[in-house]
Amino acid sequence: MNTVRVRFAPSPTGYLHIGGARTALFNWLFARQNQGKLVLRIEDTDTERLKEDSISQILSSMRWLGIEWDEGPETGGPCGPYYQSKRLDLYREEAERLIQEGKAYYCFCTPTELEEVRVSQHQAGEAFRYNGKCRDLLLSIAQKRIAEGEKAVIRLRIPASGQVKVKDLVHGEVKFSLDQFDDLVIMKSNGMPTYNFACVVDDHAMAISHVIRAEEHLSNTPKQVLLYEALGYEPIQFAHVAMILAPDRSKLSKRHGATSVEEFRDQGFLAPAIVNYLTLLGWSPGSDQEIFTPAESMDKFQLDKVSKKAAIYDTKKLTWINGQYLNSMNLDDVTRETIPFFLRKGLVTEEQAAEQYDTIRAVVSVVRDRVKTLVELTEAAEYYFKDVTEYEEKGQRKYFSSPGVAELLRKAHERLEQLEVFDVKHTEETYQILIEELGIKAGELIHPTRLALTGRTVSPGLFDVMALLGKDRCLARLKQAISFILQISI
């Protein structure tokens, strides 16, 4: 029985974007479904593009999403180290072995020389291809030049003709003709391995069973297959999942606004909602179900049902899903997620957040089912934490301008003032009685009151608002509104 071992192998050149997150997610689902392991490997062989804090960002984004790796940075494991920069000896050994076996050779051509070749090939209308200059250099001579300090890369010999077949779990068999491939560089002149080489060596060394990655790598795969053969490794299963594209159909990048997991978090999206959305992007259970727990996804996920078609992510649907989670998640969890947003907005201090947790929780409770993100929630909860300093203009026109409003509010004030128990039930009763007595429509009193208490035309149910604000603040805000109305009506 072969154990499933998959890996997610980001290169730390930036933050984890949603495309990477989805690749990680699919790997995770597949691993868990098959009681396998997910390995996290950091592909930090490009010393120039490496970004300092990006590893910790990637790790924390994955943790936040709840994608757990079984082996990798910070968790360790039997196949470590899990940073390619710490595995250089392995790559060198394997490259050396290929040289000894005559399957690879040193190449002393400089980047400038290669560039010249490329330019002339381009002018001649030919395909770009390494011209094979160092291909037949005698090994002893090459070694001597190395010993003298000359820089060289190591290239893999690739047959000039023939075909490579890539068996892919989502695409089926894909054929490539060899005549289009260069002798590819496997070790750079700075001693670092190239992506295709390090990837193959590590996937083998880490006993990976399935490589699940983005489709951008499909065209690299024949080269990797060739490397498997050259190195004498057992072949491996590949699955290339369609990419996630930005709304303008191009590859995800910074210029598209929010594409990183962190940015989505800052915009008030919840981790399980993002995971749910990403699960549905490029995969469908084949049923009507839209809302999934990870456990359900693990149960139903099928690699061969993964879409071959690149998907454009749609914030609107993510927002909708987020709303679903916001309303159905445990209230304490939502409250905990919301508090940082309150802090950032300056609605509460850390001490207040701790002391008044129950109140905050109550506020979140009445506000959450009418908003879709935590940012919206914070916005909608402002009335509770901040005094009303202005009234929405539209509301003023609609509700504060009719004659007799001030008097109406004054009466409401009078009645509310007499209440002993100021809760939802009693405030509502009071209003009902008053409305009946005056023979008016409920809205005639409720709308101006809402505007007076919140400064807005939109809020949670009015009596929820009242109960939460408490008697003193309600009365004060009513008074304030009355004088405001009298003032503007002059």
Next chain:
RNA sequence: GGCCCUAUGGUCAAGUGGUUAAGACGCUGCCCUCUCAAGGCGGAGUCAGGGGUUCAAUUCCCCUUAGGGCUACCA
């Protein structure tokens, strides 16, 4: 340029050699209603184009087109 992948409403998508071509988001009409949201009932909107194969193609094949990827001492 060469090679590879892909193509069902605006977006995500189910689906099949014969269907009125699901569903979701979004948009929209109505109902409900203290606003908003939610909910309920409706609506508009799709098989990229052209050739084949076939009694029959959205479905199979080819071409075109479009999008994406690879073609680096990036990953």
